[in-house]
Amino acid sequence: MKKMIDYSVYLVLDPELCGGLDGMLRVTEAAMAGGAGVVQLRAPQWKKRQWLDAARALQPLCRQGGAVFVVNDQVDVALAVGADGVHVGQQDLPVAVVRELMGPQALIGLSVNHAGQLAAVPSEADYLGLGPVFATSTKKDAAPVLGLAQLAGLAAATSLPTVGIGGIAPANAGAVFAAGVDGVAVVSAICTAADPAAVTRELYALKGHTA
Amino acid sequence: MKKMIDYSVYLVLDPELCGGLDGMLRVTEAAMAGGAGVVQLRAPQWKKRQWLDAARALQPLCRQGGAVFVVNDQVDVALAVGADGVHVGQQDLPVAVVRELMGPQALIGLSVNHAGQLAAVPSEADYLGLGPVFATSTKKDAAPVLGLAQLAGLAAATSLPTVGIGGIAPANAGAVFAAGVDGVAVVSAICTAADPAAVTRELYALKGHTA
Numbered sequence: 001m002k003k004m005i006d007y008s009v010y011l012v013l014d015p016e017l018c019g020g021l022d023g024m025l026r027v028t029e030a031a032m033a034g035g036a037g038v039v040q041l042r043a044p045q046w047k048k049r050q051w052l053d054a055a056r057a058l059q060p061l062c063r064q065g066g067a068v069f070v071v072n073d074q075v076d077v078a079l080a081v082g083a084d085g086v087h088v089g090q091q092d093l094p095v096a097v098v099r100e101l102m103g104p105q106a107l108i109g110l111s112v113n114h115a116g117q118l119a120a121v122p123s124e125a126d127y128l129g130l131g132p133v134f135a136t137s138t139k140k141d142a143a144p145v146l147g148l149a150q151l152a153g154l155a156a157a158t159s160l161p162t163v164g165i166g167g168i169a170p171a172n173a174g175a176v177f178a179a180g181v182d183g184v185a186v187v188s189a190i191c192t193a194a195d196p197a198a199v200t201r202e203l204y205a206l207k208g209h210t211a
Numbered sequence: 212m213k214k215m216i217d218y219s220v221y222l223v224l225d226p227e228l229c230g231g232l233d234g235m236l237r238v239t240e241a242a243m244a245g246g247a248g249v250v251q252l253r254a255p256q257w258k259k260r261q262w263l264d265a266a267r268a269l270q271p272l273c274r275q276g277g278a279v280f281v282v283n284d285q286v287d288v289a290l291a292v293g294a295d296g297v298h299v300g301q302q303d304l305p306v307a308v309v310r311e312l313m314g315p316q317a318l319i320g321l322s323v324n325h326a327g328q329l330a331a332v333p334s335e336a337d338y339l340g341l342g343p344v345f346a347t348s349t350k351k352d353a354a355p356v357l358g359l360a361q362l363a364g365l366a367a368a369t370s371l372p373t374v375g376i377g378g379i380a381p382a383n384a385g386a387v388f389a390a391g392v393d394g395v396a397v398v399s400a401i402c403t404a405a406d407p408a409a410v411t412r413e414l415y416a417l418k419g420h421t422a
Contacts, residue, residue, distance in 0.1 A: 101287060
């Protein structure tokens, strides 16, 4: 399955920006219709019962829509719902531990914020989130902004698939793809869009796909 | 193993009150020397890497000292270190889900704050934490205070082992035991004690053990 993943538009669901679970389901359906190939649930402000309820609804929805469903940080929630994968940051559980818990088939992503972290990426990681590319308001403990030049340097220095994340929207996504990443991870530009399917389609086309 | 558990003094480790990981290890050793039979790691302010590092150190220490080691809320961390058990609250993963993830041998505890929750305790729970018995400053999202009369009512209404929690110290622990619980779960009275072993021994004796 992993080889078939289309990282071009990687939706990161924020419950506040989406307006709760119903909004997340609506945004997910629309984004998949627009071409999103990966959907991540990220809700650091939530207790686990909320994570579980949301993940239980999102996993089958994503499977039906052909997208990979990834849980941020909470490996127990991912295990409980049989999620396709987990995305972790540098302060979360180590990738090797996540791999052991999730098994060989799971998709495991790791956030990388600078070259030092890139040099230390464990072999168990399947893809990398590189960022923040631009300034972002949706992640409160974000690392310093990379900018496009550093993003290009990181993307060139790894053989793993990469997605840029942080402040990416249709207006700047073309430049992000030009930096050499395989996809753009997008939070607010899709979650808060009046037409999330249209925005996703626009982002998808910017990679050079015929949308 | 579950039948041999001595709930009399149940230490809940708070990293801030203990002074970080080194302090938690020191307090744990002392409390076990004083008779603590269960040790729980609870660090809601921590990222998972910190949880993992602490749990990796605490699990073997507890095993060596004859105490059961329980992780609060983070089932993935418990799985990663092979912890003896998990304690969950009402907004955490459901007990049935925790049981499925942790397996039949794990000790699983559930916090219960009122009679309605007691009536809904899943069959997969091994013991209950009843509280808050008194006002507490160590849990920011605590439920309304039970008091001793309500505590006694809850303890009498279940066949599961129970521990009281919330504001318990040597000065009031005798009354808590008199309410019918099997143990007292203690945070600050042990974590901040000049002599955690002595305080634990004092609490242990208040149950009626010959200390």
